[in-house]
Amino acid sequence: MSNEPVPASADDLTREVVDLMAGLVALFHREYEEAAAARSLTGAQAKVLALLRRGPMPMRHIAQTMSCEPSNITGIVDRLETRGFVTREADPQDRRVKLVAATEAGQAATEELRKTLNFAREPLAALDETERTTLRDLLQRILTGANL
Amino acid sequence: MSNEPVPASADDLTREVVDLMAGLVALFHREYEEAAAARSLTGAQAKVLALLRRGPMPMRHIAQTMSCEPSNITGIVDRLETRGFVTREADPQDRRVKLVAATEAGQAATEELRKTLNFAREPLAALDETERTTLRDLLQRILTGANL
DNA sequence: CCTGAATATTTGACATCCTGAACCTTTCAT
DNA sequence: ATGAAAGGTTCAGGATGTCAAATATTCAGG
Numbered sequence: 001m002s003n004e005p006v007p008a009s010a011d012d013l014t015r016e017v018v019d020l021m022a023g024l025v026a027l028f029h030r031e032y033e034e035a036a037a038a039r040s041l042t043g044a045q046a047k048v049l050a051l052l053r054r055g056p057m058p059m060r061h062i063a064q065t066m067s068c069e070p071s072n073i074t075g076i077v078d079r080l081e082t083r084g085f086v087t088r089e090a091d092p093q094d095r096r097v098k099l100v101a102a103t104e105a106g107q108a109a110t111e112e113l114r115k116t117l118n119f120a121r122e123p124l125a126a127l128d129e130t131e132r133t134t135l136r137d138l139l140q141r142i143l144t145g146a147n148l
Numbered sequence: 149m150s151n152e153p154v155p156a157s158a159d160d161l162t163r164e165v166v167d168l169m170a171g172l173v174a175l176f177h178r179e180y181e182e183a184a185a186a187r188s189l190t191g192a193q194a195k196v197l198a199l200l201r202r203g204p205m206p207m208r209h210i211a212q213t214m215s216c217e218p219s220n221i222t223g224i225v226d227r228l229e230t231r232g233f234v235t236r237e238a239d240p241q242d243r244r245v246k247l248v249a250a251t252e253a254g255q256a257a258t259e260e261l262r263k264t265l266n267f268a269r270e271p272l273a274a275l276d277e278t279e280r281t282t283l284r285d286l287l288q289r290i291l292t293g294a295n296l
Numbered sequence: 297c298c299t300g301a302a303t304a305t306t307t308g309a310c311a312t313c314c315t316g317a318a319c320c321t322t323t324c325a326t
Numbered sequence: 327a328t329g330a331a332a333g334g335t336t337c338a339g340g341a342t343g344t345c346a347a348a349t350a351t352t353c354a355g356g
Contacts (some may be wrong), residue, residue, distance in 0.1 A: 014272050019264070021176060027291070028173045030215055038218050042341065047203030060304060063200055070231040072343055074306060079341080096304040096351045100252050117166075118230040124162050127286065135286045138279060143175070145271030166299080180299045193314065208333060214327045220314050222335055297331075298356085312341100319336075326328090 035117045039109055044076050049085060049102060056101035057133045058091065085109060157273045183265045197233060197250060202223050202250035206239065223273055233257060 029043075036046035044066075051062055059077065063070040077100055080086045083105035091097040102110070124132065161290075177191075184194035199210055207225065211218040225248055228234045233254035239245040250258070272280065 013277065013284065015285065017272060017280055017284050020284060020291060021172065024169065024287060024293050025173045025176045028169060029177075044342065050198065059306095068342090070305065071345080079324080094304085096354070098305070123290045125166060126293045127347060128287055131286060132165055134282060136161065136165050137167060137340075138275065138283045139172060139285075141164065141274055142271045143168060143171050143318080145274045206333075215314055216313090218334065219316080219336080223313075237327095242323070246334065247302065271329085299354100301352100301354085303350100303352075305349085305351100308346090310344085312343080313341090314341080317337090320334085321332100322334105323330100323332075325330085 006113040012037040032117065035113050038116070039113060041109065041113070045080055046110070046113060048073070048076055048080065048100075049106055050114075051112055052086065052106065056089075058087075058097040058099060060097065062100065080106070107146060180265065183261050186264070187261060189257065189261070192256070193228055193233075194261060196221070196224055196228065196248075197254055198262075200234065200248060200250040200254065201258055204237075204247040206245040206247060210248065228254070262263065 033043045036043050039046075039063070041049070045142055047066065048062060051057060051065060059070055059073050062077075063073045066073070077086060081088060087101050087103060088098045089101065091099050112128065127135065153256050167196055179192045180194070189197070190226055195214065196210060196268075199205060201214060207221050210225075211221045214221070225234060225236065229236060235249050235251060236246045237249065239247050275283065
């Protein structure tokens, strides 16, 4: 149905791109959830764990990054903690804050998940290197423009 | 920071693109959830409602499209129904199936939501028409390659 | 030093989402 | 006519998310 190469207006073109992105989002979501479930993690747990790849982080910071209430993070970290994927330590600088850190097992889990997350890897193979580079640059411009 | 036009390997390029897409997905998700919440809908409810834009649909079909258990849809449709956004009617052809249809209010809600969903519309403005067309074509090829 | 405001986290109550198993109703093949 | 199969619902239970209230710690002023 969307075979006409040139839409009626630039606005229609934008809407078309937005719709395509929506499809992409749905696809990615499914694959991510699947990959997490394969390690008996939920999507939220996998996301938190992924955030800790670069080092420990206060609860508050996690909540801000995930755009949710801090009280929500408490539960997620609880479940990750009881399964040995993260630890909670009081920050010596400010004993109000708890630093959440991934354990060895936690690091391993995210690393594996990242590897098996072959989202779009196969379909991406349909694009040659030049096209992939073009795509990368376009996405980069979109994301830096959306600056969050 | 990522100004080198050609990463170390094609695999790295792919990973870069995948990471960018992950960022896009996060952004989209936030905006969608926000737009839905502005109409006191949840993301799941908005998605179901959006599915009914083209006409009534059996519960089972909704579940398949959303990749979830049918029993899940029951609850979501329940909530949409009590708020007057959808109706359930028995299919005359096969009285086992229930056809879910959006009401006037339901149609209006999705239409508005679709309009106010300005995801990437502003950042997309940074791309000229040629670039947007290129992006559209690349995304199309990715999605058809991922055949769902 | 003390008091009070502000911050980081937790707790509890509650709604939603999601799964899996058990159950009805209707259809369909034999 | 009977039994298997399919579409929905119900129920129990876990996870996610919000909000308000409570706790603990920090910090600024008097």
